[in-house]
Amino acid sequence: MKTLAELAAIKARMQNNVTLREGAAQTRVVVGMATCGIAAGARPVLAAFVDGVNKAGLTDKVTVTQTGCIGICQYEPVVEIYEEGKEKVTYVKLDADKAAEIVEKHLKGGNIVTEYTIGAIK
């Protein structure tokens, strides 16, 4: 390494790695990963969110975590999105493609994908 630019490049590349440890993200994507969720296919949904958030360059703002049974097993895979200062949004019966769409429209674009929310199903 011979320049400060190279140092800055390493820092930029590693940044994602350490921001996760600061708990500073404002938005949390919580995937239901109890037995019911996993059986209904929550694993690929989780993977799609993790992947999508990374590709969209949102890692400093969004964390993806899992949770236990949310209590509406018939609607699994269920994903809840908590944004600071906004009401929680609950998406139901997701798959990997829908997850990618939510990352694109909701997390990146700021528009709730109403057709996948629990309100639309009920």
Next chain:
Amino acid sequence: MVRSHVLICGGTGCTSSGSVKILDAMNAEIAAKGLQDEIKVVGTGCFGLCALGPIMIVYPEGTFYSCVKVEDVPEIVEEHLLKGRPVERLVYHETKSEDPHHATSLSETAFYKKQKRVALRNCGVINPENIDEYIAMDGYAALGKVLTEMTPDDVIQTILDSGLRGRGGGGFPTGLKWKFASGNRGNVTKYVACNADEGDPGAFMDRSILEGDPHAVIEAMAIAAYAIGANEGYVYVRAEYPIAIHRLEVAIKQAREYGLLGKNIFGTGFDFDMFIRFGAGAFVCGEETALMTSIEGNRGEPRPRPPFPAVKGLFGQPTVLNNVETYANIPQIILNGVDWFKSMGTEKSKGTKVFALGGKITNTGLVEVPMGTTLREVIEEIGGGIPNGKTFKAAQTGGPSGGCIPASLIDTPIDYDNLIAIGSMMGSGGLIVMDEDTCMVDLARFFLDFTVDESCGKCTPCRVGTRRLLEILDKIIAGNGEMEDLDRLEELSNYIKSASLCGLGQTAPNPVLSTLRYFRDEYVAHIVDKKCPAGVCKSLLQYKIDPDKCKGCTLCARKCPVGAISGTVKNPHTIDTAKCIKCGACMDSCKFKAIYKE
């Protein structure tokens, strides 16, 4: 992409309680569940809360697991990492919260709330064996700034202005030290050195910094070298610190590979490389002249000063020698500025200080607080107070070179000058807490015993004087003391202080003087009443059985290793004081609290 980080403490404390096995088990379990691409396991440096080790933190939730065992690993993986349900029984009680996805932040807990982590900022946050993680935390940015934007004199002025004082004990202004060594740059071979020969019993802050953030020390030494015009550095570290040495070796290797050590750093034409030297554990080698003599390959003995190391140090050349913790502050001062640093601390002591909390305290561990924090805040709030309902009696700062601070002075704000004024000293930051069961005469004897052992023997006041002090203390503890002994202790202590060659001898009498100052009545009790008020000094103790409470169960007689207890079943027993070796086994075994000592 990684969605979760599992940080496992790899400091010496947690390592000795099995954190390496936990880390291996975690990796194996994660691989078995096919989660290796989503979850990253990171071995870190010390989190500070050593009393609760082994410690594990899971991010992004920030769940703080304490006292983790290898057997807990499958449950943590299955429940928490796969299903998102933190394993409640292992969560540190202070961090439990209503919201399962967001643990109460560690910075909200009593242990961390009043702490301000500057020197320890990366300990427990990054993987010390990965230079990229250090760089992500602004690592080597200070070196880059110094080399490309600042002149060596700018650097020295910045450190001078910051008010940083040596964290190894003496409290000498760091910038001044650098300035003294800065003359004639380019024409004279100079050295920078790092004192990692942490010898105070109970102090482990330097070890923890080297274990948790070794690159900070490397970066700071390079900055110091640039400031004074040196191209070579030495870290003198105790051979008893294998983890610290290993991580420092790894860090130096990585820094060389990245060109952050070596020739032409950042293309500026500045060359710097550094090497490790092992100390064999002699306390005197923490003294600067002895340390440098030892690096040169000679027997570690001090020499008279002046000349000071800044004029004539390592290999006879001008040398800057700073302590590990001092160095760890340097990159932060360069990056955040003088005003930031001066905003913490008291008028004459700026910044923070790391303390190793030990002894009779609930939260044994490593804490970093702004200068001026009171002893009460450190002991009662951060330290969680004295365990088992006992009362605080005194705290020893500065190890064998320091003194005790009695309970009456618990509201003293801790800084260099306040501690000197009350007869102790900052030292490297060992803080040993004592409760009512500690005998202060015995304490002074303990530290004297240490310095007698560690005296190098080069000068008479230290070699002979400390031995005589110890003999007087032994006499008092044995019950043979006379009141004149107290005057003798004081007189001899003052001679040793003023006549010894180096810091070891000059400070060795401090434990005696400060206990005499604050606990003279305990000395008098040993001498006049032939009693040890704390019930520690065996020669002055007698174990007795209260005949009214004794039920004659015979348990004590069966426990006694020397057969000193006699009596028949259902009748009160008696102790033959001539046979009794005062081991206390009878008192521990008695179910009726019939045995007492006086």
